[in-house]
Amino acid sequence: MYYNVFGEKVSKTRFKEMVNAQKNRRELIGANQFSRRDLMRMGLLSGAGYLVAKSGLSGQAWGQSAPSGPINQPASPFTRSFVTAMPVMPIHQPVASLTPTPTVDPNTAAGEGRTAPHQALTVFPPQKFYQTVQQIAPIFVSPDLPLQQLYTFDGFSPGPTYVAHYQEPILVRNFNNIPNGPQPSGFGVPSVTTHLHNSHTPSESDGNPCDFFNSGQFYDQHYPNQYAGVLSDFIGQGGDINEAMSTLWYHDHMIGATSQNVYKGLAGFYFLFNDHDTGNETTGFRLPTFPDFDIPMMFADRVFDQDGAMAFDLMNLDGILGDKFLTNGVVQPFFKVHPRKYRLRWLNTGISRFVQMFLTDPSNLGTDQVFFQICKDGNLLPQPIQVTSCTMGVAERADVIIDFSQYAGKSLFIENRLQQIDGRGPTDVVLPAGQGENYVRIDVTLPKVKDNSGDPRFMKFYDLPALEAPRISRTFHFDRLNGQWSINGIFMDCNDDGPKVRVRVGLNTAEHWILSNLSGDWEHPIHIHFEEHRLLSRDRATPPPPEQGRNDVTRVKHNNRNELFFRFRDFHGHYPMHCHNLVHEDHAMMLLWFIDPNGGDNNQLP
Amino acid sequence: METTRRRLIQLAAFAPLASAFVLGEEKKKATSSAAAISPAAVPKMLPELAPGVTLGPLANHKPSLSPREQAHQRYFPDVTLTTHEGKKVNFYNDLIKGKIVTLNFMFADCQEICPLVTANLAKVQEQLGGRVGKDIFMYSFSLQGQDSPAKLKAYRKAYNIQPGWTFLTGNLDTMELLRRKLGFTYPDPKTDGDKTQHIGNFRFGSEPLIMWETMPGMANPRYLVEMISYVEAEHQGHPKGAREIFHSAARGKG
Numbered sequence: 102m103y104y105n106v107f108g109e110k111v112s113k114t115r116f117k118e119m120v121n122a123q124k125n126r127r128e129l130i131g132a133n134q135f136s137r138r139d140l141m142r143m144g145l146l147s148g149a150g151y152l153v154a155k156s157g158l159s160g161q162a163w164g165q166s167a168p169s170g171p172i173n174q175p176a177s178p179f180t181r182s183f184v185t186a187m188p189v190m191p192i193h194q195p196v197a198s199l200t201p202t203p204t205v206d207p208n209t210a211a212g213e214g215r216t217a218p219h220q221a222l223t224v225f226p227p228q229k230f231y232q233t234v235q236q237i238a239p240i241f242v243s244p245d246l247p248l249q250q251l252y253t254f255d256g257f258s259p260g261p262t263y264v265a266h267y268q269e270p271i272l273v274r275n276f277n278n279i280p281n282g283p284q285p286s287g288f289g290v291p292s293v294t295t296h297l298h299n300s301h302t303p304s305e306s307d308g309n310p311c312d313f314f315n316s317g318q319f320y321d322q323h324y325p326n327q328y329a330g331v332l333s334d335f336i337g338q339g340g341d342i343n344e345a346m347s348t349l350w351y352h353d354h355m356i357g358a359t360s361q362n363v364y365k366g367l368a369g370f371y372f373l374f375n376d377h378d379t380g381n382e383t384t385g386f387r388l389p390t391f392p393d394f395d396i397p398m399m400f401a402d403r404v405f406d407q408d409g410a411m412a413f414d415l416m417n418l419d420g421i422l423g424d425k426f427l428t429n430g431v432v433q434p435f436f437k438v439h440p441r442k443y444r445l446r447w448l449n450t451g452i453s454r455f456v457q458m459f460l461t462d463p464s465n466l467g468t469d470q471v472f473f474q475i476c477k478d479g480n481l482l483p484q485p486i487q488v489t490s491c492t493m494g495v496a497e498r499a500d501v502i503i504d505f506s507q508y509a510g511k512s513l514f515i516e517n518r519l520q521q522i523d524g525r526g527p528t529d530v531v532l533p534a535g536q537g538e539n540y541v542r543i544d545v546t547l548p549k550v551k552d553n554s555g556d557p558r559f560m561k562f563y564d565l566p567a568l569e570a571p572r573i574s575r576t577f578h579f580d581r582l583n584g585q586w587s588i589n590g591i592f593m594d595c596n597d598d599g600p601k602v603r604v605r606v607g608l609n610t611a612e613h614w615i616l617s618n619l620s621g622d623w624e625h626p627i628h629i630h631f632e633e634h635r636l637l638s639r640d641r642a643t644p645p646p647p648e649q650g651r652n653d654v655t656r657v658k659h660n661n662r663n664e665l666f667f668r669f670r671d672f673h674g675h676y677p678m679h680c681h682n683l684v685h686e687d688h689a690m691m692l693l694w695f696i697d698p699n700g701g702d703n704n705q706l707p
Numbered sequence: 708m709e710t711t712r713r714r715l716i717q718l719a720a721f722a723p724l725a726s727a728f729v730l731g732e733e734k735k736k737a738t739s740s741a742a743a744i745s746p747a748a749v750p751k752m753l754p755e756l757a758p759g760v761t762l763g764p765l766a767n768h769k770p771s772l773s774p775r776e777q778a779h780q781r782y783f784p785d786v787t788l789t790t791h792e793g794k795k796v797n798f799y800n801d802l803i804k805g806k807i808v809t810l811n812f813m814f815a816d817c818q819e820i821c822p823l824v825t826a827n828l829a830k831v832q833e834q835l836g837g838r839v840g841k842d843i844f845m846y847s848f849s850l851q852g853q854d855s856p857a858k859l860k861a862y863r864k865a866y867n868i869q870p871g872w873t874f875l876t877g878n879l880d881t882m883e884l885l886r887r888k889l890g891f892t893y894p895d896p897k898t899d900g901d902k903t904q905h906i907g908n909f910r911f912g913s914e915p916l917i918m919w920e921t922m923p924g925m926a927n928p929r930y931l932v933e934m935i936s937y938v939e940a941e942h943q944g945h946p947k948g949a950r951e952i953f954h955s956a957a958r959g960k961g
Contacts, residue, residue, distance in 0.1 A: 178765055186755040214948045239750045245763035248721060248750060256751040281946055287774030287917040292937075292946070311953065315946045357920040357934060406777075408770035415919040416782055416890030418908065431754055523894040583820040583907030584891070585923030592926040595933070596955035622895070688908065688921035 175412055177405040177424050180245040180432050183542040187434035189396060190369060193261035195229040199274050203227070203321045214277075214314025215321060217305040220672060224332070225325035227272035233260070235293055235353075236278040237285060240366065243425075243432040246409040250285035251366035252353070259399050259430050260351065260369025264391075267375040268339060270325045281316050288413040289365040290358035291316045297351045297371060298496060299478065299630060299653035301329045301344070304674025304696070307630055310356040311595035311675075311693070326373065329566075329632050332671040333609040340671075343566045344633065344651075347378050348446045348479035348498050350399075356595060360421070360452050360683035364413050366430075368450050370397045377562070378481065386562060387555030388475070389444040389502065394554070396436075396443060398515070400458075400493075400540050401427045401450045418584070420453030420524020420684045426517070428541040435542045440509035441552035444475070444502055447515075451495030452683040455527045455624065455656070457519035459490045459534065460503060462511065466534040470513070473557040476500030480633055480651040481562035491647070492519065494626025496681040497654045499647070502557045505545045514539040524684060526624030526658070565650060568635065568666055574613040575604070575705050579627070579657060579680070579690065581620035586680070586690035589706055593689035598675050604694035606669045607701035613637070616655060616663040625685065627663075628654045630676040631696075635666040654681055669696045720762045778917045779804075782888050786881045788848075791859035791874040798885065802873075807843045807942050809911040809935065811924055812891050813874075814851040815862045820903055823925055825866050828909065830928035832872055835935070840871020842939060847872070850886065850902045852879030911935050913942040929954065 201208060205222050207215035238256040239248035254260030265271060279291040292315050296308030305312070306322040314320045325331075328340025335341045353359060353367035372391070374380045380391035389395050402423030406412040414421055425432050449456050460470040469489035475481060479498050491499035518537035520530040580587045597603055606612060614634070616627055633651035636644045640662055643649065655663050679691035694707075772780070783799040790796055802808065811828065813821045825847070832839050839845055849859060859874040868874075876882070886892065891905040898904050909931065912919035918938055922931055933952050940947040 181760070181763070184757045184760040186757070188752055188754040191752075214950070216950050239748075241750050241753055243763075244756055244760060244766060246765055247768050281941060281944065283774055283915065283917050285774065287778050290918060291941070292948070311949055313949050315948045318948060357922070357937075406770075409765040409768050410770055414781075414890070415778070415912075415917070416888070416910075418890050418892070418921060419894050434754065435757070525894055582923075582925075583824075583903050584893075584905055585907035585925060587923065592923040594927045594930040595949075595953050596927075596930060598955045621898075689923065689926070 175404065175406045178245065178407065178409055180243045180425060182433040182539065183435045184244060185431050185434045187398075187436040187541055188429050188431060189392070190257060190259050190262045190429065192392070193231060193233070193263045195231050195271070197230075199230050199232060199272075203230075203272055203274070208321075212318050213320060214318035215305060216312055217674065219305060219321075219323050220303045220674070221325055222272075222323050225270040225323075225327060227270045227323065229269065229271045230274070231263070231271060232274040232276065234276040234278050235367065237280070240430065242411075242427065242430060246405055246432070249411050251411070252279060252289055252362060253366055254369055257369075258366030260367070262369060262397060263351070263371040264380075265324065265326050265371060265373050267326050267328065267345065267373060270323070270327075273322045273324065275320045275322060277314055277316050277318055277320075279316055284365075286365075286410045286412070288361045288415055290355055290361055292355055292358075293362065293367065294320070294354050295322065295351050295367070296354040296630070297322070297324060297349060298628070299346070299633065300324060300349055300371070301327060301346075301632060301671065303672040304676060307674075307676060308351070308354050309675060309693075310354045310359065310677060310691070311598075313355050327671070329668065329670050334670070341566055343563045345375055345378070345481070345563055346373055346479045346633070347476055347481055348448070348500055349373060350448055350450075350496075350498070352450070357687050357689070360687050361413055361415075363450065363683055364403070364421070364452050365411070368399065370399065370446070370448070372446075382552075382554035386481075386560060387553070389442050389554040394439075394441065394443050395446070397429070397446045397448070398541065399429050399448050399450055400456060400517075401430075401452075402454050403427060417524070417684060418688065420682050422454055422521060422524065426538045426540045428515075433539060433541065435544055437544045437547050438505050439547040439550045440506040440545050441550055442502055442504045442506070442554045442557075444500060446476075447491060447493065447499045447501065449493035449495055449497055451681075453495065453524050454521055455492070455494050455519055455626070456517040457490050457492040457527075457531060458499070458540070459516050459518050459537070461514040461516040461534050461537075461539075462508065463514065463535060464511065469534070472504075473502040474499055474647055475502055475557065475560070475562070477647045477650055478633070478653045482647065482650045483563065483565060484561050485557040486646050488647070490518070492656075494624075494654055494656045494681060495683065496626060496628055502554075505543070506552070508545045509549070511545050513543045513545070515541045515543065524682065525622050565635065569611050571613040571666070572607065572610045572701065573703060573705065574615065575707060576615040576617065577678070577707075579616065579618045579620055579625055581623065586620075586685055586688065588678075588690070588692045591692070593691045595693070597693045599695065600697055600699070602675070602693060602695040603704070604692065604707040605697045605702040606694060608673055608696050608698045609668075609670050610701060611666065611668045612701075614665045614667055616657050616661075616665065618657045618659050618661050620659065622659055624656060624658045625680040625682060625690065626654050626656050627678065628681045629665075629667070629678045631672075632668050632670065637664040637666050639663050672696065673698050721767060774917055775915065778914075783914075784884060784888055786877065786884065788875040788877040788881065789856050791856050791863055793856040796875070802844070802846060802875075803914045805915055807911070807913045807935075807939055809843065809845045809909065810848070810889060811846075811909045812848050812850050812886060812906050814849050814902060814906075815854045815858045816851070817903065817906065820906055824906060824909070827925050827928055828872075829866050829868060831931045831935075832869055834928055834932045838939070839869065842943075843871070843935065845872035847874045848882060848885060849874065849876040850882060850905065852877065852882055911938060913938050916942055918942075
């Protein structure tokens with residue numbers, strides 16, 4: 102049986118038309134081969150900006166990826182591509198002090214929603230204080246859409262970028278000022294918890310989904326900004342330099358509603374610099390200077406309803422795929438660059454889409470452009486890797502260096518060519534150049550300027566942290582049972598906490614975790630909080646080069662066997678492991694595990 | 708200078724903001740007290756548009772429906788169902804509107820998974836106690852049109868289901884529409900045709916709040932009760948934080 106988006110039965114012929122329409126529409130607009138005026142002239146676009154609902158081009162076919170899929174998702178109205186300059190998020194500025202003064206124990210009387218005392222506030226006293234307010238604010242996404250009433254950090258979505266430095270602990274006071282009651286556009290939950298992904302942070306400051314706080318409350322998060330090992334095997338040395346991270350991001354993690362709240366805008370970048378990754382191209386690793394030539398790019402896909410308001414299908418269980426492609430919060434912007442080397446920090450925030458980003462030169466579609474990947478999940482690789490694309494599941498990051506001097510005067514696209522038609526995962530079809538989805542157009546039109554940054558061919562970063570014999574090897578089967586996500590057949594419970602939880606690891610020990618996927622034709626980007634892991638093998642073979650270093654998200658395909666090396670150092674308490682397809686996470690492909698100062702359990706199949 | 712002028716014109720073009728802009732309302736800075744912070748009236752960041760680009764027809768468009776009415780139209784069709792007692796009810800008006808509800812699908816002849824989910828949800832009902840039928844309404848929908856009210860009534864009795872948890876049936880097309888509107892679906896048509904693939908999940912929410920969550924129907928019943936309690940507290944206007952919601956003591960502590 103075949104249905105349209107309104108749940109009405111349609112004939113097989115009509116359904117085929119709708120699927121074709123989706124394909125045609127994407128080919129016409131996604132590849133930007135036709136302007137709005139062209140479409141109007143061809144009679145394919147109505148005056149109001151909607152594609153005419155006939156001729157196999159109905160926009161309503163978009164949400165209809167399969168005859169059995171969800172039927173509530175609308176198709177977005179028409180938007181012009183590459184007419185808005187790409188915004189760059191402002192840098193978050195510290196405040197002189199906080200009132201009331203932060204306390205070790207939760208300041209419940211003053212309205213703090215924290216549930217556990219700070220374990221390292223006096224060990225790493227904050228040198229800077231920040232405050233951030235989560236509030237609803239109007240946000241521009243496209244000149245063809247109304248201002249969106251989104252969840253923001255201080256009125257910005259994406260939120261302001263934190264510029265942090267190793268060995269400079271900070272404390273962030275997080276206010277929840279989102280009013281209770283029905284939310285604008287009919288989605289979003291007014292309780293929040295902000296996870297700093299994937300900082301080496303004490304549990305109570307991690308932004309655990311089960312540690313949420315409510316409208317009118319605040320929550321102090323202490324970020325020590327220390328290398329892993331600082332209180333254990335590298336004590337007195339400030340931690341293991343080879344555990345240095347560069348590109349982190351923060352996002353809401355509300356239990357059961359992370360997908361809604363992140364979709365609605367709660368995400369931002371957090372950069373960590375040190376004496377090597379200095380943000381200055383004349384020192385250290387000589388990476389392009391921040392912020393002039395070191396640029397964050399947050400990728401997201403969204404869908405908008407017929408009124409132009411951002412739409413979220415509350416009843417979707419598989420994953421929500423947008424038909425509008427946003428960079429730094431704006432639909433398909435353009436970005437002007439100088440003909441020189443840039444460091445671009447790519448992050449896929451989804452909320453469900455896997456991407457494979459290529460650099461497309463429309464005047465030379467036959468050649469895949471070559472650039473350098475320097476980071477995976479915010480971790481500098483031992484050395485840059487020459488690539489033609491970067492694959493990212495939700496929450497994965499890739500920092501790249503692109504030398505635009507060879508493209509002076511040209512326009513290029515950052516194009517996702519990985520085909521995905523529903524929440525199950527990509528089809529493994531890589532579309533031909535020019536037929537994917539362009540997230541941003543890069544115009545190499547600014548004047549020539551000096552480039553003191555190093556040559557990525559000869560750069561050398563950190564060694565990989567040493568491995569050690571694991572105390573135990575555990576296996577986690579990600580499964581689907583009559584529509585319910587489970588891990589080893591057990592379901593999420595926020596009360597899985599403390600020394601009696603199902604997964605108890607010993608403080609300052611190492612383990613192997615084997616992630617396997619028994620859920621059929623679903624792919625899951627699995628994220629484990631706290632320390633970066635090493636992906637030792639996938640199906641007993643060496644993983645592709647960018648994944649051979651440190652990761653905090655590992656993509657797990659059906660029947661995959663991924664063997665991870667993990668350490669759990671310095672801090673204790675509960676942390677989650679979950680699928681970062683946020684729709685899967687919410688219902689509820691997640692478990693809590695616990696770092697116990699008194700030693701771990703021996704359950705190999707917890 | 709040209710850029711600045713263009714951006715001012717661009718901002719003024721958003722009609723709802725124009726008056727605030729003319730009055731010179733400044734972006735508000737965060738202060739140390741949450742109470743002193745009010746939402747921004749104008750966007751803090753307005754990206755530059757390419758030369759010659761003006762706002763499109765939807766830029767100043769206002770939705771014709773409230774979010775609540777929109778959710779009604781998207782998810783909650785006005786279809787007629789029959790309860791296990793043989794009473795005709797309207798799905799939206801009689802079952803959903805204004806209420807906190809739980810929703811799941813089942814069918815009487817389902818052998819493997821349904822009994823487990825039903826038995827688990829019976830524990831949820833037991834733990835919710837007198838709130839079911841008063842503050843919270845539980846509904847189970849038959850995936851099979853041929854499940855007669857009498858059959859559902861017998862099924863209900865077999866599980867010792869208490870008042871406040873209603874089992875509903877209807878013609879096959881109605882039940883199929885409901886299943887799809889409520890998203891109990893599978894992307895692949897072949898698997899979607901297998902009824903047992905839809906019955907593990909358990910939804911709950913508040914219609915007036917437009918707040919909906921989903922959990923595995925076989926999750927720990929105590930945890931399901933706690934998650935429902937979160938929605939209930941929000942619905943009643945007395946929100947509860949993690950500390951009040953979860954029963955585990957000394958959370959996060961070793």
